[in-house]
Amino acid sequence: MRLIRLLGxxxxxxxxxxxxxxxxxxxxxxLSQSAPMLHVHVIGLNLCxxxxxxxxxFGLLLSRNWARIAWLVTVTVxxxxxxxILFLWYVRESDVTGQILNVALTSFLAVISWGxxxxxxxxxxxx
Amino acid sequence: xxxxxxxxxxxxxxxxxxxxxxxxALLTGxxxxxxxxxxxxxxxxxxxxxxMCVVTVLDLVREISLEQDKMPDVxxxxxxxxxxxxxxxxxxxxxxxxxxxxxxxxFSNSFPRPGVWLGTFVTTLAFYPLRDEKHADFKRWTLxxxxxxxxxxxxxxxxxxLVNVLI
Numbered sequence: 358m359r360l361i362r363l364l365g366x367x368x369x370x371x372x373x374x375x376x377x378x379x380x381x382x383x384x385x386x387x388l389s390q391s392a393p394m395l396h397v398h399v400i401g402l403n404l405c406x407x408x409x410x411x412x413x414x415f416g417l418l419l420s421r422n423w424a425r426i427a428w429l430v431t432v433t434v435x436x437x438x439x440x441x442i443l444f445l446w447y448v449r450e451s452d453v454t455g456q457i458l459n460v461a462l463t464s465f466l467a468v469i470s471w472g473x474x475x476x477x478x479x480x481x482x483x484x
Numbered sequence: 485x486x487x488x489x490x491x492x493x494x495x496x497x498x499x500x501x502x503x504x505x506x507x508x509a510l511l512t513g514x515x516x517x518x519x520x521x522x523x524x525x526x527x528x529x530x531x532x533x534x535x536m537c538v539v540t541v542l543d544l545v546r547e548i549s550l551e552q553d554k555m556p557d558v559x560x561x562x563x564x565x566x567x568x569x570x571x572x573x574x575x576x577x578x579x580x581x582x583x584x585x586x587x588x589x590x591f592s593n594s595f596p597r598p599g600v601w602l603g604t605f606v607t608t609l610a611f612y613p614l615r616d617e618k619h620a621d622f623k624r625w626t627l628x629x630x631x632x633x634x635x636x637x638x639x640x641x642x643x644x645x646l647v648n649v650l651i
Contacts, residue, residue: 362548366502373506418548420497 358482360473362418367413367466368428374405406435422483425474432467439463493551496570501547505540508533517648600640601633 382400384473416424443456473479515529580587587599608629612622 359549363545365546366498366544369499370505372501373502374509377506377510415495416496 358420361420361479361482363427364470364473365414365417365419365424367414368410368417371466372407372409372411372414375403375410377407379407402438406438410435420483422480425480425483429470429474432463432470435463436460436467436477493547498544498547501544505537505544508536508540512537587590597637597640600637603633604636605629605633 378412379400382396382403386396387401409431413424413428417428423427439456441458446453446456511533512530515526518526518529520526534620609626612625615625
């Protein structure tokens with residue numbers, strides 16, 4: 358039970374950090390008085406990831422079964438999204454250190470989530 | 485409705501701790517970036533906020549370990565009034581922090597001077613807790629505060645008129 362709640366807290370923190378990052382990007386665009394189309398899409402993606410993961414994190418914290426399934430799907434999608442972003446950054450010849458860290462962190466979360474949330478002993482805690 | 489105590493698993497407390505952790509992590513990051521330019525301030529803020537991060541994580545682990553044997557009573561903990569207060573004070577804090585120049589403009593230059601009205605209204609409303617229990621009528625006091633706000637606006641116009649006449 359503690360691990361499920363801890364995972365929920367980590368997922369909420371992950372979502373809040375995305376929301377904060379998106380907020381910073383919005384403020385940056387407002388202050389510079391220009392926002393390229395790509396920047397708008399990146400802000401939208403960050404807001405979507407932040408909102409979805411925060412909601413799922415609350416579900417995990419309250420041990421809801423829908424949140425368990427939704428998180429397993431979401432974390433898998435997130436790993437693929439971050440791998441794609443890493444590839445695009447590599448093609449653009451930009452600094453990939455941050456993206457490698459993102460892929461590593463998301464993959465680590467995915468491994469823990471798939472390893473723990475699919476066990477029968479863990480499933481019984483979900484309502 | 486049961487009120488949350490320190491020894492009870494409460495979702496609002498965990499959210500508050502997570503927000504605190506996010507702020508401390510952000511400040512630690514700013515401190516790390518400051519190290520090359522201003523080493524003293526950078527190191528002090530990194531150590532200070534980094535320690536706060538660790539303490540907050542330990543507190544978070546303690547909070548999520550409470551009442552592990554039972555499902556949390558979410559419905560019992562839900563309170564619209566409590567949520568409204570939390571959201572309201574957060575929004576006011578953010579608004580006043582971001583809209584600093586806008587407010588000073590409203591106070592001095594805007595024609596209807598909503599800033600003057602709002603300032604008087606909020607400040608006089610803050611006197612409500614000091615009233616006696618038998619005189620406590622929140623709706624009536626809100627109306628009085630709104631009228632006092634209008635009085636402030638009229639006074640503000642009167643002062644401007646007087647300054648123009650005298651100078």
